[in-house]
Amino acid sequence: MPKQQKRTAASPVVKDRLKRCRRHMKRAGISAYLVTNPTDYFHLIGFSGEDSAVLILPREVHVISDGRFDETINHECSWATKWLRKGLLNAEIGTVVRSLKLRSMAVQAEHLTVDQHGVLRHHCKLRRLGAAPSIVGDMRRIKDASELTTMRQAIRIAEAAFEAMRDTIRIGQTELELAARLEYEMKRRGSTSPAFATIVAEGRNAAHPHARPGRRKVKRGSALLFDWGARVGGYCSDLTRMIFVGSIPPRIETIYEIALDAQCLAIKAVRPGARMCDVDAVARNLIADAGFGEAFNHGLGHGLGLDVHESPSLSWRSTDKLKVGDVVTVEPGIYLPGVGGVRIEDDVLVTATGHRVLSRLGKHASDAVIRSKR
Amino acid sequence: MPKQQKRTAASPVVKDRLKRCRRHMKRAGISAYLVTNPTDYFHLIGFSGEDSAVLILPREVHVISDGRFDETINHECSWATKWLRKGLLNAEIGTVVRSLKLRSMAVQAEHLTVDQHGVLRHHCKLRRLGAAPSIVGDMRRIKDASELTTMRQAIRIAEAAFEAMRDTIRIGQTELELAARLEYEMKRRGSTSPAFATIVAEGRNAAHPHARPGRRKVKRGSALLFDWGARVGGYCSDLTRMIFVGSIPPRIETIYEIALDAQCLAIKAVRPGARMCDVDAVARNLIADAGFGEAFNHGLGHGLGLDVHESPSLSWRSTDKLKVGDVVTVEPGIYLPGVGGVRIEDDVLVTATGHRVLSRLGKHASDAVIRSKR
Numbered sequence: 001m002p003k004q005q006k007r008t009a010a011s012p013v014v015k016d017r018l019k020r021c022r023r024h025m026k027r028a029g030i031s032a033y034l035v036t037n038p039t040d041y042f043h044l045i046g047f048s049g050e051d052s053a054v055l056i057l058p059r060e061v062h063v064i065s066d067g068r069f070d071e072t073i074n075h076e077c078s079w080a081t082k083w084l085r086k087g088l089l090n091a092e093i094g095t096v097v098r099s100l101k102l103r104s105m106a107v108q109a110e111h112l113t114v115d116q117h118g119v120l121r122h123h124c125k126l127r128r129l130g131a132a133p134s135i136v137g138d139m140r141r142i143k144d145a146s147e148l149t150t151m152r153q154a155i156r157i158a159e160a161a162f163e164a165m166r167d168t169i170r171i172g173q174t175e176l177e178l179a180a181r182l183e184y185e186m187k188r189r190g191s192t193s194p195a196f197a198t199i200v201a202e203g204r205n206a207a208h209p210h211a212r213p214g215r216r217k218v219k220r221g222s223a224l225l226f227d228w229g230a231r232v233g234g235y236c237s238d239l240t241r242m243i244f245v246g247s248i249p250p251r252i253e254t255i256y257e258i259a260l261d262a263q264c265l266a267i268k269a270v271r272p273g274a275r276m277c278d279v280d281a282v283a284r285n286l287i288a289d290a291g292f293g294e295a296f297n298h299g300l301g302h303g304l305g306l307d308v309h310e311s312p313s314l315s316w317r318s319t320d321k322l323k324v325g326d327v328v329t330v331e332p333g334i335y336l337p338g339v340g341g342v343r344i345e346d347d348v349l350v351t352a353t354g355h356r357v358l359s360r361l362g363k364h365a366s367d368a369v370i371r372s373k374r
Numbered sequence: 375m376p377k378q379q380k381r382t383a384a385s386p387v388v389k390d391r392l393k394r395c396r397r398h399m400k401r402a403g404i405s406a407y408l409v410t411n412p413t414d415y416f417h418l419i420g421f422s423g424e425d426s427a428v429l430i431l432p433r434e435v436h437v438i439s440d441g442r443f444d445e446t447i448n449h450e451c452s453w454a455t456k457w458l459r460k461g462l463l464n465a466e467i468g469t470v471v472r473s474l475k476l477r478s479m480a481v482q483a484e485h486l487t488v489d490q491h492g493v494l495r496h497h498c499k500l501r502r503l504g505a506a507p508s509i510v511g512d513m514r515r516i517k518d519a520s521e522l523t524t525m526r527q528a529i530r531i532a533e534a535a536f537e538a539m540r541d542t543i544r545i546g547q548t549e550l551e552l553a554a555r556l557e558y559e560m561k562r563r564g565s566t567s568p569a570f571a572t573i574v575a576e577g578r579n580a581a582h583p584h585a586r587p588g589r590r591k592v593k594r595g596s597a598l599l600f601d602w603g604a605r606v607g608g609y610c611s612d613l614t615r616m617i618f619v620g621s622i623p624p625r626i627e628t629i630y631e632i633a634l635d636a637q638c639l640a641i642k643a644v645r646p647g648a649r650m651c652d653v654d655a656v657a658r659n660l661i662a663d664a665g666f667g668e669a670f671n672h673g674l675g676h677g678l679g680l681d682v683h684e685s686p687s688l689s690w691r692s693t694d695k696l697k698v699g700d701v702v703t704v705e706p707g708i709y710l711p712g713v714g715g716v717r718i719e720d721d722v723l724v725t726a727t728g729h730r731v732l733s734r735l736g737k738h739a740s741d742a743v744i745r746s747k748r
Contacts, residue, residue, distance in 0.1 A: 067671035068583050087691060109488035114505060117488050131488060180561035187554035197567050209442050297441035317461060
């Protein structure tokens with residue numbers, strides 16, 4: 001039985017998202033849509049619990065959860081019908097489906113595992129348990145004003161933390177110490193967690209695009225790569241900057257200038273209707289023409305939002321087109337094994353007239369040189 | 375085509391795990407096992423890349439990844455056959471399957487999504503694409519000596535960080551500030567990331583089992599709940615302790631003593647062969663007898679390892695039995711909405727003769743009181 005509770009109305013943002021979701025459902029012929037991806041149901045109705053499911057019907061929303069999130073539901077979505085399971089989630093979903101006498105339901109085939117699908121089929125005994133198209137994933141791609149406000153906060157916090165951390169850099173500190181400081185400065189400013197594991201890579205460690213901070217130390221003349229992001233209200237920022245201690249090693253300066261040119265030129269190509277592969281090619285061709293084609297071994301960027309990697313993929317593989325409201329990273333890199341690497345990354349919003357770079361940290365080589373301090 | 379590379383032999387730990395995996399495969403009649411859960415293939419062969427797959431055959435191991443993890447593979451598993459995709463992962467898996475002329479393959483149905491399964495089926499064109507039983511999941515449950523060494527490090531780092539953070543607590547600091555400090559102290563000691571989002575909850579915020587640290591401030595007489603863990607070499611620790619600033623509020627002291635008694639008694643019940651529900655009941659009955667049954671609204675604990683929540687579930691729902699080599703959390707809590715909450719959590723290894731508590735931080739109420747400092 002669903003639990004009784006005091007109800008307050010859903011917010012205008014949630015009402016609007018549900019309305020759009022139901023429009024997509026109708027178009028796809030779906031009368032019951034089971035959302036099991038926690039990031040997706042957070043986007044739809046603002047419920048932040050885990051191990052739960054949200055069932056969207058044409059006129060009702062049911063939240064199926066457990067005792068741990070009882071208060072959370074009261075706080076975040078008291079307007080929905082609440083079911084608190086004692087047993088397994090899929091069994092409780094079956095109870096809900098049978099109580100409501102549903103005859104068909106569509107699931108998130110892009111999130112539900114093969115096993116969960118089998119268990120759900122067993123418990124629901126529906127005439128039809130189909131796969132929905134990627135409704136919420138598509139909705140999440142286009143950021144609305146309230147999302148952009150939060151994303152800007154996540155970017156500002158990451159930037160302020162970077163500047164605070166930069167002032168503390170001293171010769172002899174380890175990559176780990178700098179990563180710890182950067183995450184500390186983000187968290188005390190309100191970031192719930194790093195958006196991903198912070199990368200701090202000194203010298204040749206930066207030749208790995210996914211380097212992990214370790215015991216390597218800051219030296220006079222070190223080239224340091226920082227790739228970090230804050231998470232605020234669920235939303236991620238994702239930035240990469242270099243810091244050079246005292247001076248820039250000549251080979252690194254060469255590739256830094258190439259990567260920076262590639263990044264600036266690619267950002268200029270960001271506009272509605274541009275194909276992902278074409279924007280990627282702007283940076284890739286410039287880097288290849290400079291003789292470092294093999295050394296740029298990943299895509300140009302990715303969508304950013306509640307997930308640090310989400311749709312769209314700004315990559316040579318994709319012929320999809322940019323849309324107004326996309327937020328993407330633009331992050332070419334050049335990696336020289338045994339020597340070092342550079343990458344520069346900003347977060348860019350696609351606007352009706354082209355784009356707006358949401359991040360503000362300086363990125364000219366001269367901005368990146370700091371005094372060498374003991 | 376697979377890439378050529380300089381090969382070094384697999385470590386004895388990896389060889390042993392592969393041997394056990396292949397024994398399970400043989401028993402289940404599986405000649406090709408596709409491991410797509412990154413945590414599982416890390417456990418099996420020590421490869422830490424993402425968006426990849428590892429194919430286990432009776433005499434070969436194939437790693438299917440992309441350029442980002444080229445160097446990682448060379449470093450972590452150069453003995454395996456490496457395939458670097460340019461296109462989509464499932465398409466490359468199809469290429470591998472067809473090159474090797476496989477006729478059947480078993481996937482991780484507990485991890486693969488319904489969509490991925492469909493795409494894989496399309497690309498592989500196998501006579502049989504079956505679901506494997508939870509082979510690696512079961513293997514991961516029982517921790518070997520090398521895993522226990524790493525888990526002890528993750529616990530020691532979390533404990534040392536807690537003690538360092540405790541010395542910095544001052545009246546007026548926010549929950550967020552303390553959480554930031556605790557994570558900083560873990561990271562600089564070598565934790566790659568928090569094992570989960572650190573909980574710091576002051577006063578009545580602790581009435582939520584999954585409270586998030588915010589702007590609430592430390593006051594004279596505050597009861598503070600900390601639930602935190604480090605991640606080291608992939609392995610998690612997970613601890614909960616209370617700190618009382620100056621003195622313990624009387625109602626909180628009452629529930630603290632009950633929760634502590636329940637936790638100590640439940641730990642005593644941890645031994646091989648004990649049913650999960652029976653260990654859970656030891657704590658639950660004691661708390662219920664004291665009149666707070668409704669206020670303990672989650673399971674007693676969970677398995678701990680590469681995931682912060684993994685098999686087994688130490689819960690009233692499970693009639694499964696503890697085994698030698700299980701590492702579980704034991705964490706009863708009592709939550710009083712509008713007032714506050716307490717929880718005490720240790721990490722416990724099941725041994726042949728009973729159990730060993732791996733964590734060492736004091737937990738008597740007197741250990742938890744600190745001086746009230748400005």
